[in-house]
Amino acid sequence: MNKLKTNFCGIDMKNPIMTASGTFGWGKEYSDYFDPNVLGAIVLKGLTLEPRKGNPGTRIAETPSGMLNSIGLENPGFEHFKNITMKELEEDISTNLIVNLNGKTIEEYVELTEKIDKIDRIAGIELNISCPNVKDGGMAFGANPKIAAEVTRKVREVTKKPLIVKLSPNVTDISYIAKLVEDNGADAIAIINTLLGMAIDIEKKKPVLGNIFGGFSGPAVKPVALRIVYQVYKAVNIPILGMGGISSTKDAIEFMMAGASAVSLGTSIFTNPLLPVEVIEGLNKYCKEEKLKNISDIVGILHK
Amino acid sequence: MNKLKTNFCGIDMKNPIMTASGTFGWGKEYSDYFDPNVLGAIVLKGLTLEPRKGNPGTRIAETPSGMLNSIGLENPGFEHFKNITMKELEEDISTNLIVNLNGKTIEEYVELTEKIDKIDRIAGIELNISCPNVKDGGMAFGANPKIAAEVTRKVREVTKKPLIVKLSPNVTDISYIAKLVEDNGADAIAIINTLLGMAIDIEKKKPVLGNIFGGFSGPAVKPVALRIVYQVYKAVNIPILGMGGISSTKDAIEFMMAGASAVSLGTSIFTNPLLPVEVIEGLNKYCKEEKLKNISDIVGILHK
Amino acid sequence: MAAFLEDVKIIENICLGSRYYLLKVKSEKIIKEIKAGQFCMIKPLDNALILRRPISIHNIDKENGVLEFYYETVGKGTKELSTLKAGDIINIQGPLGEGFSINIKDKKIAIIGGGMGIAPLKELIKQVNKENKVVFIAGGRDKYAFEILKNINFKNTIVVSDDGSIGEKKNTVEKLKEILEKENINMIFTCGPHIMMEKVAEVAHKNNIYCEVSLEERMGCGTGACMGCSIETTKGMKKVCKDGPVFNSKEVIK
Amino acid sequence: MAAFLEDVKIIENICLGSRYYLLKVKSEKIIKEIKAGQFCMIKPLDNALILRRPISIHNIDKENGVLEFYYETVGKGTKELSTLKAGDIINIQGPLGEGFSINIKDKKIAIIGGGMGIAPLKELIKQVNKENKVVFIAGGRDKYAFEILKNINFKNTIVVSDDGSIGEKKNTVEKLKEILEKENINMIFTCGPHIMMEKVAEVAHKNNIYCEVSLEERMGCGTGACMGCSIETTKGMKKVCKDGPVFNSKEVIK
Ligand SMILES: Cc1cc2nc3c(=O)[nH]c(=O)nc-3n(C[C@H](O)[C@H](O)[C@H](O)COP(=O)(O)OP(=O)(O)OC[C@H]3O[C@@H](n4cnc5c(N)ncnc54)[C@H](O)[C@@H]3O)c2cc1C
Ligand SMILES: Cc1cc2nc3c(=O)[nH]c(=O)nc-3n(C[C@H](O)[C@H](O)[C@H](O)COP(=O)(O)OP(=O)(O)OC[C@H]3O[C@@H](n4cnc5c(N)ncnc54)[C@H](O)[C@@H]3O)c2cc1C
Ligand SMILES: Cc1cc2nc3c(=O)[nH]c(=O)nc-3n(C[C@H](O)[C@H](O)[C@H](O)COP(=O)(O)O)c2cc1C
Numbered sequence A, B: 001m002n003k004l005k006t007n008f009c010g011i012d013m014k015n016p017i018m019t020a021s022g023t024f025g026w027g028k029e030y031s032d033y034f035d036p037n038v039l040g041a042i043v044l045k046g047l048t049l050e051p052r053k054g055n056p057g058t059r060i061a062e063t064p065s066g067m068l069n070s071i072g073l074e075n076p077g078f079e080h081f082k083n084i085t086m087k088e089l090e091e092d093i094s095t096n097l098i099v100n101l102n103g104k105t106i107e108e109y110v111e112l113t114e115k116i117d118k119i120d121r122i123a124g125i126e127l128n129i130s131c132p133n134v135k136d137g138g139m140a141f142g143a144n145p146k147i148a149a150e151v152t153r154k155v156r157e158v159t160k161k162p163l164i165v166k167l168s169p170n171v172t173d174i175s176y177i178a179k180l181v182e183d184n185g186a187d188a189i190a191i192i193n194t195l196l197g198m199a200i201d202i203e204k205k206k207p208v209l210g211n212i213f214g215g216f217s218g219p220a221v222k223p224v225a226l227r228i229v230y231q232v233y234k235a236v237n238i239p240i241l242g243m244g245g246i247s248s249t250k251d252a253i254e255f256m257m258a259g260a261s262a263v264s265l266g267t268s269i270f271t272n273p274l275l276p277v278e279v280i281e282g283l284n285k286y287c288k289e290e291k292l293k294n295i296s297d298i299v300g301i302l303h304k
Numbered sequence C, D: 001m002a003a004f005l006e007d008v009k010i011i012e013n014i015c016l017g018s019r020y021y022l023l024k025v026k027s028e029k030i031i032k033e034i035k036a037g038q039f040c041m042i043k044p045l046d047n048a049l050i051l052r053r054p055i056s057i058h059n060i061d062k063e064n065g066v067l068e069f070y071y072e073t074v075g076k077g078t079k080e081l082s083t084l085k086a087g088d089i090i091n092i093q094g095p096l097g098e099g100f101s102i103n104i105k106d107k108k109i110a111i112i113g114g115g116m117g118i119a120p121l122k123e124l125i126k127q128v129n130k131e132n133k134v135v136f137i138a139g140g141r142d143k144y145a146f147e148i149l150k151n152i153n154f155k156n157t158i159v160v161s162d163d164g165s166i167g168e169k170k171n172t173v174e175k176l177k178e179i180l181e182k183e184n185i186n187m188i189f190t191c192g193p194h195i196m197m198e199k200v201a202e203v204a205h206k207n208n209i210y211c212e213v214s215l216e217e218r219m220g221c222g223t224g225a226c227m228g229c230s231i232e233t234t235k236g237m238k239k240v241c242k243d244g245p246v247f248n249s250k251e252v253i254k
């Protein structure tokens, strides 16, 4: 019996392991190392209505046990996604596909959601209102409770697909925002998106990143991510997709104990491309050793 | 000529290197390794009016390139500080002493400030409105713009000593709070206090820390600290005391380029007790190599 | 008393079986000052591990300028340490803390070690054995935990194990009680799991015997600066790293 | 084309002088697939360094199952790499990206390398030298930067340096122009500082010569997944790690 079987806010998954948007491209980039279909779900790179070139200049900087990125949502836009990317995905990918959905205005979010809603093969929507790398929309939306609520409500109205709202950790009171987002129709909360960070090149006397600030991720941010998962678990009744620095089975278990029903692996895939396979195997082993009926037995156990 | 000489918001210092409150005890704990008088200033452990035992249970956890602490402001209280700690300090310490001042209520902050104000030997006050490890006061004050402004104003009224207000990074808009604090009479801003984090013991199925959450510090947090220094530099006209993960001369230079006029060394002293000496020497060398008149030449250079 | 930061070369780092290791390093500075019951903070090489690891001094071989540490691999830091080889350099900080009371004479002493608590006891036994009468009770989880006894090489050692697989089938506290029935013990030193030390102290207090325990807490600084290892004592808040790790049992237990 | 993660043993890791190193590792999987101009991502051992470091393949010694890398120590990752010794194991990921066009015949080729840009050129020269006529122009900062030429061991190499301390006193672009005046070159391959490659490409375009450049960008994943290394090209956004690092100069320069 598969002890990792999970239904995450309506999405049936063979295990609670997903990829974090933006770290697993368009689903097939890591196929040389493992079959992406072993994943419970693949969360694709952030998508926008129109194509985006992303930010100019250096986009990647390493920091102690972490990294900064200022990709700026580079993506080919919805039309290309529907006509080309989805076709390519359908050829090889059988597991769940989740779109990471972005907009510059509430109207854009809604319009893109309406379009995505029509693609049957998409199992769910991760609504990204927390990207730190774009001027309009993104984090500015997620950090403002009113707008976070409004965009959730309006998107909810136009789709029946499971709606996972991804929140920014760069706020004073994330529980409050999570609760609002729940009240406005979200089926799950994804936490955390990247922290806002910066790196400096002292030789050039300039920021390393072309965009000055970047999204901070990787093992370094794990303590913040765990704290936020723990806080939000207390605040909401919908399930949590936990992420932020997971680099081992042990880390994944920590997130689940804090309250995550499923977890996304991100930056640490760069370090160890086999991480997803290792974590799935690791969780299976853990279930056996701990004699769990299902991995969900440990979800939120810290609160009990 | 001493190229590190700095006047930080009225405090004359032989160099811009201080210790971060809570990581350098009561000033003499590292005397076996180096003479603390080489420091520009020593910022002492957080002080309260009454003695505090701090938090029960485990208080320290390591995280990737960082650590969590939930000390909970253990300190002997003002009377002991004045009558015993200060006497001991006066014996050996000739450099500037800065008190890290804490309260549970605004009245307590004011009362303690009035008492500290009478101790001539204290060169300045670091007003801690950002401790994540205490129930009352602390971070709750620093995260609320109104209260941050009020406590600054009221403390300002009762002391002429340089007033450095220490802010929490766990907020949505730190620039706004920094500006308010400036408007209400602060002479400088200290950033950052610790991020709020958590660690989990999967064997015990419990948080590692007795207090569940802890303050997150060390090299891991540097990208967040640099970003905040950069943001606050843009927002205020008073000098910044920068800190958060500094572990080398290079890091110190990064903070100064982002806008810090002086920096505090904290967690990384645990890793390398000789760090303060190395950074002072390193900055001297840097001034020579770069032919600077004074190290202040690089303060905020990123903004130019 | 001074403390130092010293780069020391590893002379030997051998596995005694299972997760137990004996580490020998060449020291010039720390070795001059360190005493039984004190400890060092070892800097892991991996930069992701920012905190030094507290490890007790196991043996001070002044003649050869060698410090010995006895450790168990439990997490990332000790696992990394176990991979190091002769010739590798590590940075250690010490001596730290207050050790055992070793300036004693003509006493009958019981020394009780459980598991890794045995670590600081070799040097202690060496120091007090000459001018006192010492009995050493050693308890452990498995046979590998007793391999270290060869290195301690003390004749008056009593081995006990819960399942009787090695030595007598009883725990250290039962053995202590048994000895107390027959002998007049004036002092007890103990190091091991906290629950064991509590019980040893209880027996000591009941029998009015002076007892010292060596405590363990997670540490940040090791110097008394961070208040990370504070404990409540009858004399107020104390720091395990600076005021301990060895305490008079009456101050810290019950 | 498949890519692998492989634990490889270091055979040799020698300093060629100053900050320049030649690394040789034993490979079974990657060696079967890797081609001139492709690269590997090397995992640093220090866990605080989470990103793999992109390093070009310098030489593929299929006979002995050995991959060679030529690198310069610039930061933490390469400095750590330089401390490793024969017998140490590192994890490398590769082959990655698209290499040089090596299936060519009967051409006159100029290969131009500046500084570390020389790294991928040994294998390239080996591949194209047999069936084409190759001239190799090598520029460098100091005499140590030319030590690698011994390992490349290619007779038709022209050494130039800005100050004339080694070889001719000119830069690589000047030398290229000089050659073009005398000879009929059909193809140019270049790797080096971006500004040098721009100028080489400019010369190539002006003379209507097909030219390939090998670009460098900071990388997160090395697989095309993170969009960290994207650049604008005449054919839209491309990834240096997947669509490059080698590009037709017309697509990426001017
Ligand atoms: C005064 C003192 C003396 C000690 N002497 C010895 C000895 O001689 N031999 C020996 O094997 N062990 C000894 N210990 C325990 C030893 O410090 C820990 O086993 C070790 O720090 C674990 O590190 P790690 O990286 O392997 O484990 P991890 O779990 O990865 O460590 C994570 C963090 O927790 C701390 N930590 C974990 N376990 C303990 C613990 N039991 N006590 C204190 N901190 C801990 C680590 O120092 C580190 O900061 C002593 C502890 C103290 C306080
Ligand atoms: C496709 C490709 C092939 C390369 N081939 C070689 C080679 O054969 N030999 C060689 O010596 N160097 C080569 N480089 C450059 C090499 O990757 C960097 O020098 C190295 O990553 C620096 O790492 P560090 O930890 O020493 O420096 P740090 O500055 O500490 O590195 C910090 C981060 O920046 C990245 N980084 C720093 N400099 C560069 C750079 N110039 N290019 C890309 N990323 C950088 C690092 O990978 C790391 O993520 C190549 C780069 C690319 C993109
Ligand atoms: C290179 C990179 C690109 C990212 N792009 C996106 C994105 O397009 N949309 C999004 O919601 N999150 C994006 N993220 C954030 C991740 O999905 C994830 O929330 C974050 O990195 C924390 O997880 P990690 O530490 O495991 O990487 C990106 C992260 C990285 C490192």
Ligand SMILES: Cc1cc2nc3c(=O)[nH]c(=O)nc-3n(C[C@H](O)[C@H](O)[C@H](O)COP(=O)(O)O)c2cc1C
Residues within 6 Å of the ligand: B020, B021, B022, B023, B045, B046, B047, B069, B071, B073, B100, B128, B131, B166, B192, B193, B194, B215, B216, B217, B218, B219, B221, B243, B244, B245, B246, B264, B265, B266, B267, B268, C220, C226, C227, C228
């Ligand atoms: C163990 C510990 C105790 C601390 N205690 C205090 C305190 O009492 N008052 C305060 O303002 N900050 C306190 N801090 C925060 C530091 O002063 C500093 O703001 C923070 O650690 C970031 O710097 P660092 O990463 O260099 O340590 C403490 C930090 C640590 C690690």
Ligand code: FES
Residues within 6 Å of the ligand: C218, C219, C220, C221, C222, C223, C224, C225, C226, C227, C228, C229, C230, C239, C240, C241, C242
């Ligand atoms: S470990 Fe810092 S006070 Fe003891």
Ligand code: FES
Residues within 6 Å of the ligand: D218, D219, D220, D221, D222, D223, D224, D225, D226, D227, D228, D229, D230, D239, D240, D241, D242
């Ligand atoms: S490095 Fe990630 S796409 Fe190229």
